[in-house]
Every structure is written in C-alpha cells, then in structure tokens.
Amino acid sequence: MSRIGKKPVQVPAGVTAAVEGQKVTAKGPKGELFFVANDDISVSLENNAVVVKPLNDSKEARSKWGMSRTMVENILKGVKDGYERKLEINGVGYRAAMQGKNLQLALGFSHDVVYEPPQGITIAVPKPTEIVVSGIDKQQVGQVAAEIREYRDPEPYKGKGVKYAEERIVRKEGKKK
Known part of the structure; x- marks a missing residue:
C-alpha cells in the first residue's frame, strides 16, 4: 500500500480546488493549474481535502496512486506559493x-x-x-x-x-x- 497515497491533500487557504471526473483543477493567487489522473485512480474532494484512491488492487493502479497524490499536492502548492x-x-x-x-x-x-x-x-x-x-x-x-x-x-x-x-x-x- 502507498503510504503517501493514503494521506489526503489539504487544500491551502486562498486556493480553490475542483474535481471533475479525473481532472483536478486548482486556482490560487499565482495562477491556475490542472492535473488529469490516470483511469486506474479515483480522485474526490472531501472536507476541503483531495482524496486519491486506486480503483482496484492491480499493480499498475497501486504504482500510480502515490504519484497522483504527489502531483495534486504539487499543483496546490504551486498556485499558492510557486x-x-x-x-x-x-x-x-x-x-x-x-x-x-x-x-x-x-x-x-x-x-x-x-x-x-x-x-x-x-x-x-x-x-x-x-x-x-x-x-x-x-x-x-x-x-x-x-x-x-x-x-x-x-x-x-x-x-x-x-x-x-x-x-x-x-x-x-x-x-x-
């Protein structure tokens, strides 16, 4: 199991995040970025945090789980601080x-x-x-x-x-x- 993938990504103050299917969009004071997750990954917005989970227990889904969470974290930090x-x-x-x-x-x-x-x-x-x-x-x-x-x-x-x-x-x- 991905230790990084298990942790939800908190949306920082001053940043708005939206999830539409596989696409995560973040708007902040520095600009706007988006990330499209792989089809093996589910992305949802719960309690002002982005939660990333694998859809199944295949090796491919588990290998993309932590990376997808890190990509979401990077876009949220990028639009806030750069x-x-x-x-x-x-x-x-x-x-x-x-x-x-x-x-x-x-x-x-x-x-x-x-x-x-x-x-x-x-x-x-x-x-x-x-x-x-x-x-x-x-x-x-x-x-x-x-x-x-x-x-x-x-x-x-x-x-x-x-x-x-x-x-x-x-x-x-x-x-x-």
Missing part, C-alpha cells in the same frame, strides 16, 4: 545577464548563449554568477533549470560550470608527475 530553483555559475569569465526576457550566458564558448524561457517561467539574475528560475509548475521549473545547467555541466577537476545551488560537486585529483 516554485524556484537557484543555479550558481563558477569559472573565470563565466557570467549571466538578462537581455529583455531572455537569459544571456557567457560560458567560455566563442559566442554567448541566449536562452528564451517558456511561458509561465520567470528568470532573474540577482548577481552575475547566480540565476533564479521561478514559476508555478514544479516540473517546468525543474526542466528549465536542467536545460540551463546542460549548457555547461560542472566539471569534476576545477568545478567550473553551471550547478544547482544545493548541489555538491565531487572533485577529482589531477594528474601526478
């Missing part, structure tokens, strides 16, 4: 700047990399070596942060590149004589 991911840039001459809505990265290539964020995502550059990606959709925020990091992954010898703020780079020892 999500953000911080990136750090390490390396001599490596820096970031905003060019209108686009992110301009100098990462040691012969040209600057210009990244255009998708709709619903905002990128801020408080310092030239720090990038903050924010939005209401957790998956989209993580995807954009991963795409920016992908331009120059942190390398293990000097630690140069773009890394997540909480990421720890395992360093390697260089050549020996």
